[in-house]
Amino acid sequence: MEASTQTAQEANAGVKLPVLEREKLILNDRSYHWITERICGVLENRQPLLWWLLFVPSALIALLGVGGGLFHLVSTGVGVWGNTNRVMWGWPIVNFVFWIGIGHAGTLISAILFLTRQNWRTSINRAAEAMTIFAVMCAGIFPAFHVGRVWFAWFLAPIPNANAIWQNFKSPLLWDVFAVSTYFTISLIFWYLGMVPDLATIRDRCKPGLRKILYGIFALGWRGGNRQWSHYEMAYLLLAALSTPLVLSVHSVVSFDFATSVVPGWHTTIFPPYFVAGAIFGGFAMVLTIMIPARFIYGLQDMITMKHIDNMAKIILLTGTIVGYAYLMELFVAFYSGAIYEMDAFKFRIAGPYWWAYAAMMSLNVISPQFFWFKKCRENLWVVMAIAMCVNIGMWFERFVIIVTTLARMWLPGDWKTYSPSAQDQFLFVGTIGMFLALFLLFLRFLPCINIAEVKWTLPQSDPHHDDIEEHPDDGAVKEAAYQKELS
Amino acid sequence: MSTTRKRVYGYLAEFKNPSQLYKAAEKVRDAGFKKWDCYSPYPIHGLDGAMGLKRSILPWFVFFGGITGTATAFTLAYTTQVVLYPTVVQGKPANIFTVPAFFPIMFELTILFSGFTVLFGLLALIQLPRLNHPLFASRQFHRATDDGFFIAIEARDHQFSPEKTREMLAEFGGSNIELVEEEE
Structure with a gap:
């Protein structure tokens, strides 16, 4: 009976508890200088042949697809797109939502994982943020040209037109303008501010010349003094705290474009969380699609480790499951609400002429990530790549299903019409893929693709009390509580 | 013979690792210096307190x-x-x-x-951007953005003395102590 009066602490006093070792974020005990050399080496050394083999075609595709495609569009008129009076959004808005969603993983990694102190983010945040910027640039093209006469795109800005009529601030489309432009601006500030210390690192390694001057200008004269770091850390924290609600709001506002309309299949309250989860899901797939090859080409395996890939695969599994839940819940609510129009919209999606898009969305987005339950699948890079590609394609189909199948069958049967994209639609979309890749390759060529300062900060020896710990090895037995020390 | 006059910016001393820098920072703070700074390739947590800096406004x-x-x-x-x-x-x-x-x-x-x-x-x-800074004239300061840990004490500080400050930095564990000068 005596033993039961003991507290757990007393019972365990003096017992050595095994300390579980954390998996290291940077492998092979690399030094600060090694990290600098390796990351700066990516942009200081000659680019591998593969870089050119990827860059030249993607730049050409971007030039022809986006440059040529838009020239043709503007000089001829938006009629060259497959959009009709019924399906007035069609591919351009599908692509807009697709690209804007891709960006969300970057902000999630840089902001939300920063606030939750997930230090593994440091190896991938820079590249993911770059992806955000480029994806939002690709996204912006579509609505800007979708307005029809692009020279009137300034109507989107809060400036009165010739009749002194202002924009409709009650419209989700205007909310979208504000949300997307704010998102782009804040992401750019976050990305750039995060890069200033690293640009200073590159500046300090350059030989005197034009290169040094250019990096020097963008490094703003950064010296790395603690009086600078102190404010800088606060600025970074503030930007993370601002970006977190921002990223959740952006795709929510995008979903309002649909959810606030009174259209069966769109008018649901589940849209904002479902869109945000889908965006993060698709975005992480794109991060993996790009980072796995880049990691091999530039030999960054010690910094972007299998643990990073494992974590990202788990996030894809989680968000993919949320997305799957949302799909099923949509169906359930359509059935349970007893609203015949809602149910009819879903019957049309599943069994109508676009059944293949719905089937692709379901299998690629809901079923394919479920393989990530298995450690073997998360550890095999071919499987990870294949699933990431499935998710990229699946998320595009999701937007296609939401937009096209709904607009093709609205309230009036006389309005019903099936939609197919024109060649110009496809040309422009492929062009934006080329633009995205080309911009990303230029980023790898000219900017530090991993956050040098933050990666150094995750090393165990970066803690100023690192050697104190070594002097007094912590074997897990608490000999003296902190307050006892202060009292004596 | 060079005709440019030079003005002393201050002393720059290197420290072996973040812990050395941290301990030296506490001593420099306690010695009562005001115009000085610690330089490191990444933000060292807790250094604000060791330097006696207030929370950012x-x-x-x-x-x-x-x-x-x-x-x-x-x-x-x-x-x-x-x-x-x-x-x-x-x-x-x-x-x-x-x-x-x-x-x-x-x-x-x-x-x-x-x-x-x-x-x-x-x-x-943080008083940036600026095009140049006296510290950039130092031959070792470029390592502050790579793997170097430094303390710089400015000559503007009223406690600064050409001999005593150098001795103090050496005593606190600084090496490669350098007198940084800027051209007038």
């Missing part, structure tokens, strides 16, 4: 920047939708009760203005 700037954003968005939406040209769309009233429809834009502009305040507030506080 940036959040206050950003708070007011954010409020300005909210107010701007509300004013913009309210004046244009209710005062200047009331239009009834989506069955929503053209008076103060339509304000929930303005919330998304009020939120976005709050974030936008706060973000700009972070950027410009930070630059003002």
Whole structure:
């Protein structure tokens, strides 16, 4: 009976508890200088042949697809797109939502994982943020040209037109303008501010010349003094705290474009969380699609480790499951609400002429990530790549299903019409893929693709009390509580 | 013989690792120096306390920047939708009760203005951008952005003395102590 009066602490006093070792974020005990050399080496050394083999075609595709495609569009008129009076959004808005969603993983990694102190983010945040910027640039093209006469795109800005009529601030489309432009601006500030210390690192390694001057200008004269770091850390924290609600709001506002309309299949309250989860899901797939090859080409395996890939695969599994839940819940609510129009919209999606898009969305987005339950699948890079590609394609189909199948069958049967994209639609979309890749390759060529300062900060020896710990090895037995020390 | 006159900026001393830097910073702080700084390739946590720095005041700037954003968005939406040209769309009233429809834009502009305040507030506080700095003349300072840990004590500090400060830095564990000069 005596033993039961003991507290757990007393019972365990003096017992050595095994300390579980954390998996290291940077492998092979690399030094600060090694990290600098390796990351700066990516942009200081000659680019591998593969870089050119990827860059030249993607730049050409971007030039022809986006440059040529838009020239043709503007000089001829938006009629060259497959959009009709019924399906007035069609591919351009599908692509807009697709690209804007891709960006969300970057902000999630840089902001939300920063606030939750997930230090593994440091190896991938820079590249993911770059992806955000480029994806939002690709996204912006579509609505800007979708307005029809692009020279009137300034109507989107809060400036009165010739009749002194202002924009409709009650419209989700205007909310979208504000949300997307704010998102782009804040992401750019976050990305750039995060890069200033690293640009200073590159500046300090350059030989005197034009290169040094250019990096020097963008490094703003950064010296790395603690009086600078102190404010800088606060600025970074503030930007993370601002970006977190921002990223959740952006795709929510995008979903309002649909959810606030009174259209069966769109008018649901589940849209904002479902869109945000889908965006993060698709975005992480794109991060993996790009980072796995880049990691091999530039030999960054010690910094972007299998643990990073494992974590990202788990996030894809989680968000993919949320997305799957949302799909099923949509169906359930359509059935349970007893609203015949809602149910009819879903019957049309599943069994109508676009059944293949719905089937692709379901299998690629809901079923394919479920393989990530298995450690073997998360550890095999071919499987990870294949699933990431499935998710990229699946998320595009999701937007296609939401937009096209709904607009093709609205309230009036006389309005019903099936939609197919024109060649110009496809040309422009492929062009934006080329633009995205080309911009990303230029980023790898000219900017530090991993956050040098933050990666150094995750090393165990970066803690100023690192050697104190070594002097007094912590074997897990608490000999003296902190307050006892202060009292004596 | 060079005819350019040089002015002493201060002493720059290197420290072996972050712990050495941290301990030296505490001693320099206790010695009462004011115009000095620790340089490191990444932010060292806890060094603010070791240097005796106060918490950054940036959040206050950003708070007011954010409020300005909210107010701007509300004013913009309210004046244009209710005062200047009331239009009834989506069955929503053209008076103060339509304000929930303005919330998304009020939120976005709050974030936008706060973000700009972070950027410009930070630059003002850390006194950047600047094109040059006396420390860039040092032959070892380029390592501060790679793997070097330094303390620089400026000659402007009223406790600075050419001999004693050098001795003090050496005593605190500094090596490669260098007198940094700037050209006049």
